[in-house]
Amino acid sequence: MxxxxxxxxxxxxxxxxxxxxxxxxxxxxxxxxxxxPSAKQQHKAMKKADRVLARKVRGALAKAKGVSAANIIVRANASTGDVWLEGSVPEQPQVEQSTQVAQGVAGVKNVKNDLTIRPVGQ
CATH class of the missing domain: 1.20.5 (Single alpha-helices involved in coiled-coils or other helix-helix interfaces)
Structure with a gap:
């Protein structure tokens, strides 16, 4: 037992x-x-960085004198530093000025400007 x-x-x-x-x-x-970090976490971090860079560029465009940023769409790729400007502005000088403003933002390496000229009221 x-x-x-x-x-x-x-x-x-x-x-x-x-x-x-x-x-x-x-x-x-x-x-x-x-x-x-998982692939999903890395993807989320990259998307967040893209949004932060686009927000910085939009803020710089909004503060720039002589640029009407109301109809400008900003897309960004923070990992490469590429920024795309799309939409419309009322006058030709604003097209060049918006490119210069975007290039002056920290983290931006290349700017592709696809802005069109559309007079106010059209």
Missing amino acids: KAIQAIKVVGGALIVLASLNAYSQASDTGADMSTQ
Whole structure:
């Protein structure tokens, strides 16, 4: 009887030790996985950086004197520094000025200006 009781106690102790070892291994691998961002997290971070750069360019255009930024759409790729200006402005000088303003924003390397001229009221 005592032998059966001893075997049960030793068997239970082995099961507990094995489960603790498995638990510690699982938590170690989880720590390694959390240090590397997933593809989804990287994509979200890149999109956020794009929005931040576009917002900076829009802010600079809005503050620039002589540029009507109301009908200008700004798209940006922060990883390459590319910025696209789309939409319309009322006069030709605003097309060149908007390009210069966008190039002056930190992080912008290239500006593609697709602005068209559309007089006010049309």
